[in-house]
Amino acid sequence: MxxxxxxxxxxxxxxxxxxxxxxxxxxxxxxxxxxxxxxxxxxxxxxxxxxxxxxxxxxxxxxxxxxxxxxxxxxxxxxxxxxxxxxxxxxxxxxxxxxxxxxxxxxxxxxxxxxxxxxxxxxxxxxxxxxxxxxxxxxxxxxxxxxxxxxxxxxxxxxxxxxxxxxxxxxxxxxxxxxxxxxxxxxxxxxxxxxxxxxxxxxxxxxxxxxxxxxAREPPRPERQTTRPKSDARIAVARDEAFCFYYPATIERLRERADVVTFAPTAGDDLPECDGVYLPGGYPELHAATLAESPALRQLGDAAADGLPVVGECGGLIALAESLTTTDGDTHRMAGVLPAEMRMHERYQALDHVELRARGDTLTAGAGQRLRGHEFHYSSADVAGDARFAFDVERGDGIDDGRDGLREYETLGTYCHVHPESGAFDAFLETVER
The missing domain is CATH 3.40.50.300 (P-loop containing nucleotide triphosphate hydrolases)
Known part of the structure; x- marks a missing residue:
């Protein structure tokens, strides 16, 4: 082409x-x-x-x-x-x-x-x-x-x-x-x-x-990537006005190796039966009151506590936190999985390409592995003192003090958005398939 x-x-x-x-x-x-x-x-x-x-x-x-x-x-x-x-x-x-x-x-x-x-x-x-x-x-x-x-x-x-x-x-x-x-x-x-x-x-x-x-001309073709067989795993992906920042390639990669079912937390959907959940970024701050009453988020909190693997990026991180305070000063309950209180600001808090190094084995990377992505957000996080982090930030800001990837149970929330070429979603699927 x-x-x-x-x-x-x-x-x-x-x-x-x-x-x-x-x-x-x-x-x-x-x-x-x-x-x-x-x-x-x-x-x-x-x-x-x-x-x-x-x-x-x-x-x-x-x-x-x-x-x-x-x-x-x-x-x-x-x-x-x-x-x-x-x-x-x-x-x-x-x-x-x-x-x-x-x-x-x-x-x-x-x-x-x-x-x-x-x-x-x-x-x-x-x-x-x-x-x-x-x-x-x-x-x-x-x-x-x-x-x-x-x-x-x-x-x-x-x-x-x-x-x-x-x-x-x-x-x-x-x-x-x-x-x-x-x-x-x-x-x-x-x-x-x-x-x-x-x-x-x-x-x-x-x-x-x-x-x-x-x-117009055609770019050179790369070497073919080895594909892995599809499993019986089922991944639930949030897709609506609040969770709309995802790469088509990410959904394609998930579908290559698992069944994908979508749900809309802002429409009152329940959390589907699944083996893992992906919450992409988007605009949870514009739908905070609706998300506070979302059955899917309440059910997600219980499922995460039971060990369901969950990955949230930026807006997904916000939804997985304890609460979100908007620029109007209103505070809304979120899923309550990750020990952080999120707050929106009038100016952006971070904008950059990012490189993370995994502190140990985690949902999207093995110990010592580096992930490249990007961050762009208007929120900040007040994180509990005993919170656990999955990554050190080699480039970028992260969530808190040069760290990104809040961990709790089998749940991971990052400010960093990654592309499937990073291997992050393959690692996530391998965890789900175990």
Whole structure:
């Protein structure tokens, strides 16, 4: 499957809108689009899926490594893969868009703000193209999409200024209808605040699809991974408005080796009969009062005390704690499994790629093993003095004093989100299958 990367000159330049416009334009031209996202984001991929009609692949060099990155890419399905970048093209020491493009050998279509420029758009793109060698990377900046560009003389001036070998792929005209509302942790999810279809179609008409298809190319294929036989284990995964931050690859990995059943704590579901539970991240703080009355969370507390293996990440950690206090000052009971009281803040408390080292054998890693992931949260934890931790934090913040992974019974809660390429979910399944 050939692909292109939609990179940007900076955060906020309009990569998401450009990615959705490219996706819509290719779809209208008869191509099946496989969306993907550079970096660890959960929110932009929800917008990709809403427009493309298929889950977006997460591509992160830090969390997956080069081979894992390529494996995840090639698990996609379509005619063309459109990869949205993260921040500016070269920003991010752990997993920049440029590193993803270099690892996959994909061309970059650079989104440049053209509101008050013509020749300067070309100069900016040329600078980004030439910076690749200085950065020690091999990044092919193939051309530009002009953000906030008008037609006529404005558009023609940009096209005429581009150097030989750099392609003009189209423009995103100024439109108020293209704004996606945001909140803490980023944009609203794709099913909450999608761009109106008519507005997206209007923008997509200014994208030159055949030029994109012509420059797209296929990344190298990695070595095949050994697959293990499927067991009779049953894993329950929380999936609703409060638990919506999960990678499609994680669900795929769980389904390869176990039966997966989902439940919605905010809808009043009971905890399904199962051999293990995965609580992904999300927005428990927006549904705290509902979760406090959730039958599934009460049942989960009893099941965890009986030794049911449970893994919770970030929002899942919050749900497994004793309580959650929102920014309004209201305190709500949670599952009560882990000895911590959680509190929400107006500003984020941590944002980084993370590396953890296991203190001993735990649900997602063996003693001494390192796990790479990321953390991004607005909450903090007041942890009991006798609390047990599974990991020392080699990079990042963790839960408390350079430690992450609160442990109780066979339950593990972390601020760190991991990708299945880390091996964490394989370790979890091996515990469940014993």
């Amino acid at each position: 050939n692909g292109v990367v939609i990179g940007g000159t900076r955060s906020g330049v309009g990569k998401t809108v450009a990615t959705l416009a490219v996706t819509r334009a290719l779809d209208a031209a008869g191509y099946q689009v496989q969306p993907a996202k550079a970096g660890p984001d959960f929110i932009d991929p929800s917008h990709h899926e809403h427009v493309a009609g298929r889950p977006s692949r997460t591509l992160d060099v830090w969390m997956q490594g080069a081979d894992g990155l390529r494996r995840n890419y090639h698990r996609g399905d379509g005619d063309v893969c459109v990869v949205e970048g993260v921040m500016g093209l070269y920003d991010g020491d752990a997993s920049s868009t440029a590193k993803v493009a270099d690892s996959l050998d994909l061309p970059v279509v650079l989104v440049v703000d053209a509101k008050a420029g013509m020749e300067s758009v070309a100069a900016t793109a040329l600078g980004f193209q030439r910076y690749s060698e200085h950065a020690g990377l091999d990044v092919d900046v193939a051309g530009v999409i002009a953000q906030r560009a008008h037609g006529g003389r404005h558009e023609q001036g940009i096209r005429d200024a581009l150097p030989d070998g750099m392609t003009y792929f189209g423009r995103i005209p100024p439109r108020d209808a293209l704004d996606i509302p945001d909140r803490h942790l980023g944009l609203h999810m794709g099913d909450e605040a999608p761009i109106e279809a008519d507005a997206l179609d209007d923008v997509a008409a200014h994208v030159h699809t055949e030029r994109l298809v012509d420059v």
